[in-house]
Amino acid sequence: MYRSRLGKNLDKRTLDYVSSISDDSEILQYDIVGSQAHTIMLYENKILNRAEAKKILYALDRLKKEKLDTGSAEDIHELIESQLIKKIGADVGGKMHTARSRNDQVALDIRMKIRDDINTICTCILDLISTLLTQAAKHKTTAMPLYTHLQQAQIGTFSHYLLSYVDVLFRDFERLSAAYGRVNLSPLGAGPAGGTSLPINRNSTAKLLGFSGIVENSIDATGSRDVVAEYAGSIAILMTNLSRIAEDLIIWSTSEFSFVELSDQFSSPSSVMPQKKNPDILELTRGKSAHAIGNLVAILSNLKGLMSGYGRDLQEIKPPVFSSSKIAIAAPVVLSSMFATLKVNGQKMREAADSGYLSALDIAELLVNEGMPFREAHRIVGSLVQMAHHSKKSLKKLTAGEIGSVAKQVDPNKILKIISSVSAGSSLKNRTSLGSAGFSEQKRMIADRRTKISQYQKILARRTARVSGAIQDLYEKTRVIK
Numbered sequence: 001m002y003r004s005r006l007g008k009n010l011d012k013r014t015l016d017y018v019s020s021i022s023d024d025s026e027i028l029q030y031d032i033v034g035s036q037a038h039t040i041m042l043y044e045n046k047i048l049n050r051a052e053a054k055k056i057l058y059a060l061d062r063l064k065k066e067k068l069d070t071g072s073a074e075d076i077h078e079l080i081e082s083q084l085i086k087k088i089g090a091d092v093g094g095k096m097h098t099a100r101s102r103n104d105q106v107a108l109d110i111r112m113k114i115r116d117d118i119n120t121i122c123t124c125i126l127d128l129i130s131t132l133l134t135q136a137a138k139h140k141t142t143a144m145p146l147y148t149h150l151q152q153a154q155i156g157t158f159s160h161y162l163l164s165y166v167d168v169l170f171r172d173f174e175r176l177s178a179a180y181g182r183v184n185l186s187p188l189g190a191g192p193a194g195g196t197s198l199p200i201n202r203n204s205t206a207k208l209l210g211f212s213g214i215v216e217n218s219i220d221a222t223g224s225r226d227v228v229a230e231y232a233g234s235i236a237i238l239m240t241n242l243s244r245i246a247e248d249l250i251i252w253s254t255s256e257f258s259f260v261e262l263s264d265q266f267s268s269p270s271s272v273m274p275q276k277k278n279p280d281i282l283e284l285t286r287g288k289s290a291h292a293i294g295n296l297v298a299i300l301s302n303l304k305g306l307m308s309g310y311g312r313d314l315q316e317i318k319p320p321v322f323s324s325s326k327i328a329i330a331a332p333v334v335l336s337s338m339f340a341t342l343k344v345n346g347q348k349m350r351e352a353a354d355s356g357y358l359s360a361l362d363i364a365e366l367l368v369n370e371g372m373p374f375r376e377a378h379r380i381v382g383s384l385v386q387m388a389h390h391s392k393k394s395l396k397k398l399t400a401g402e403i404g405s406v407a408k409q410v411d412p413n414k415i416l417k418i419i420s421s422v423s424a425g426s427s428l429k430n431r432t433s434l435g436s437a438g439f440s441e442q443k444r445m446i447a448d449r450r451t452k453i454s455q456y457q458k459i460l461a462r463r464t465a466r467v468s469g470a471i472q473d474l475y476e477k478t479r480v481i482k
């Protein structure tokens with residue numbers, strides 16, 4: 001439709017190469033709503049008369065409900081405009097694209113899509129957090145080993161582990177919300193690169209579409225995609241976080257650990273080994289996170305050598321960003337259902353916590369309470385662990401004589417008494433430092449995060465209602481004009 005400057009049409013193969021029409025199904029509805037807002041603004045600023053606006057708005061409404069034949073259109077913008085002209089003629093239909101360009105149009109569509117996707121993903125994140133909190137409340141006293149270097153480190157609680165990801169996911173929510181503030185600005189009316197001489201009102205289209213303002217500079221509005229990269233970056237981080245959760249559960253569901261068991265509906269069988277119960281969903285979370293990271297890299301690579309202003313390269317940013325959205329909407333939902341049905345084997349966790357030398361630091365700290373310098377306590381307990389390990393017994397089984405051989409200045413019976421007083425329960429009762437694995441901290445953190453989740457739910461509901469309210473008002477306006 002735009003090729004009057006050029007003598008010839010694209011051949012079929014080249015058209016396929018150039019076209020973004022198949023990816024554009026993701027922004028079709030946004031493109032139409034954006035065109036409705038643009039039309040209302042043109043009418044309100046006397047660039048279109050009422051009859052013209054009415055005709056265009058009516059036709060756009062009809063297009064929303066139709067299955068469009070893509071024909072030879074290069075993208076959704078060309079397709080919608082050409083279909084509109086087909087319906088109402090070029091005299092009026094040909095006026096819709098006044099004072100805008102496909103460059104501000106596509107930037108608008110992407111922002112509208114990402115804006116909705118952020119809200120959807122944030123809803124999914126809060127659902128997952130809520131499931132983690134429910135499980136955490138059930139496992140406030142479920143003792144388990146904590147690991148560093150995948151070696152047993154300290155006695156912990158399963159709720160403490162779950163709460164660590166509650167906080168990580170709150171940050172994912174916050175990161176996406178910060179990106180939302182920068183996404184939720186309208187580029188519409190920026191034109192191809194430098195604006196227009198026609199008397200448009202950019203703030204009015206922004207308001208009609210529920211944006212909190214405009215991307216002012218018209219080069220920036222049409223040619224920048226840093227906020228898209230920021231969004232894809234937030235998704236890549238979110239997916240990396242979910243991938244680490246997946247990795248934990250994959251390890252903990254092995255027969256060797258058996259700390260957790262995935263419910264049958266979230267496991268896969270083997271086609272050949274009848275005994276298998278594979279954690280495919282978790283593995284795919286790990287696998288899909290690679291996609292999310294790749295998508296971010298694709299976007300940044302696209303941008304880094306691009307001159308300012310719109311370049312057609314920018315079209316190639318759409319598939320990775322849409323892919324990231326799809327992954328980030330699905331992953332938290334699946335993980336949440338998986339966590340809700342997860343069987344936690346508290347006994348196995350407890351056995352593992354009791355079996356090693358995880359109380360070593362707790363014992364050293366009890367010696368510190370007796371006035372011993374920490375370095376000396378560390379040396380003594382370290383030697384006792386070495387001794388116990390070599391004689392293949394627990395610390396509790398050491399004799400006063402054995403203890404005396406490494407702790408010369410202290411009464412060995414006193415140390416023996418301390419060692420035998422220590423259990424997973426006593427350690428977790430004594431562990432009261434802020435944010436620690438101790439029992440009292442679990443209670444406090446769960447209550448605190450519950451308050452936080454309801455605050456975030458309110459913020460999200462307000463944000464979502466602002467957009468849907470504006471779009472509702474816009475429909476109302478089109479109805480009045482029609």
Ligand code: ARG
Pocket residue numbers: 020074075076077102103106310312314315318
């Ligand atoms: N299909 C294009 C895209 O997705 C739309 C903008 C085309 N603009 C242009 N000047 N060729 O980016």
